Amino acid sequence: MSKTNVAVFVSGSGTNLQAVIDSGIESANIAVVVCDTPGVMAIERAKKHGIPVELVNSRDFRSREEFERQIVAKIDGYDIGLVVLAGFMRIFTPYFIGCFRDRIINIHPSLLPSFPGTNSVRQALDYGVKQTGCTVHFVSEEVDAGPVILQAVVPVTGEDTEETLLEKVHAQEYRILPEAIRLFCEGKLTLSGRKVLISS
Ligand code: GAR
Numbered sequence: 001m002s003k004t005n006v007a008v009f010v011s012g013s014g015t016n017l018q019a020v021i022d023s024g025i026e027s028a029n030i031a032v033v034v035c036d037t038p039g040v041m042a043i044e045r046a047k048k049h050g051i052p053v054e055l056v057n058s059r060d061f062r063s064r065e066e067f068e069r070q071i072v073a074k075i076d077g078y079d080i081g082l083v084v085l086a087g088f089m090r091i092f093t094p095y096f097i098g099c100f101r102d103r104i105i106n107i108h109p110s111l112l113p114s115f116p117g118t119n120s121v122r123q124a125l126d127y128g129v130k131q132t133g134c135t136v137h138f139v140s141e142e143v144d145a146g147p148v149i150l151q152a153v154v155p156v157t158g159e160d161t162e163e164t165l166l167e168k169v170h171a172q173e174y175r176i177l178p179e180a181i182r183l184f185c186e187g188k189l190t191l192s193g194r195k196v197l198i199s200s
Contacts, residue, residue, distance in 0.1 A: 004081035004185040005031040009088035014042025016086035016107055019174035020181060021049050027185035031078040034071055036090055058090060068096040082184055085139065086177065089118075094141050102191055104139035105184065107177045109169045111135060111151055116144035121166045130156055132165070134173045136180040138191070147194045149183070150176040 006028045008017050021030060033046035036058045046053045054074040061067035067090075085106040097104065110120035112135040115127070124132035133153040140146035152172035156165060183189050183198060190197040 001027055003027055003029040005029050005079050006082045006084055006181065006185070007032045007034055007075050007078060007080045008046075008084045008086050009034045009036075010040070010042035010046075010086055011035065011037050011089040012040050012042060012087050014040065014045045014087065015170060016173055016177055017042050018045050020084065020086065020178050021045070021051075023178035023182075025178055025182045025185065028082070028181050031080065032075055034075060034088075036067075036088070042087070064090075064093050065095050068093060068099075072096065072099055082181065084177070084181060091143055092139065097139060097141055102138060105136055105149060105180055106139050106144075106146070107173050108135045108137065108144055109166070109173065111153065112137060112144055112148065121169055122162050124156065125160065125162055125165055132156055132169065134169050134176060136176050138196070147191060147196045149180045149189060149196050149198075152176050 004027060008020060008030055010017050010033060017033065030051050033051050033053045035043055035053060035055050038055060038057060043053050056067065056071050056074060058067045081103065083100050083104040110124055111133045115123040131153050133151055135151045136149045138146040152175065154168045154172055188199045
């Protein structure tokens with residue numbers, strides 16, 4: 001089976017990156033990990049598995065677009081077919097999105113369009129919803145608003161704290177993010193307006 005070269009973008013602990021690595025998706029080659037924050041655990045995880053890491057520190061750039069141009073230059077040689085945002089805490093400008101149009105996916109810890117932005121698990125708990133979850137979606141110019149690929153539901157109980165709920169949401173993320181990557185790399189996702197059709 002031919003493999004799609006995947007770039008995984010991270011900013012923190014990288015547990016989703018670990019889940020993607022551990023899934024061993026046959027149709028995907030994790031060609032490079034891009035990180036915007038020095039010293040985070042995600043870098044160690046990539047190195048442990050022999051995956052090249054490109055560290056591009058956003059603080060070294062005067063504008064978001066300059067930062068993104070540096071990332072694009074760094075990953076230019078990897079022949080990337082899919083960009084996966086796995087806990088990457090930066091918002092892209094139209095420049096970067098245009099470079100990888102319909103080839104960027106993101107994992108978000110809520111059932112979008114509910115609770116976009118940051119601290120989504122806390123937001124869900126504070127709102128009092130009875131169900132939350134996570135979403136894998138294509139990235140478009142609007143933040144957390146691109147076409148939905150997969151979602152998973154997590155029930156919220158009266159006993160849940162932010163910590164317990166986060167753990168349950170994470171468990172679902174580790175399942176649906178690798179699954180979405182597999183579907184993309186096997187050519188099973190088709191965009192139709194804002195809908196994503198999944199073929200079997
Ligand atoms: C994940 O829960 C992911 O959904 C979230 O960051 C976490 C990263 O954890 N992403 C966002 O909130 C994006 N808006 P990880 O570094 O351990 O994979």
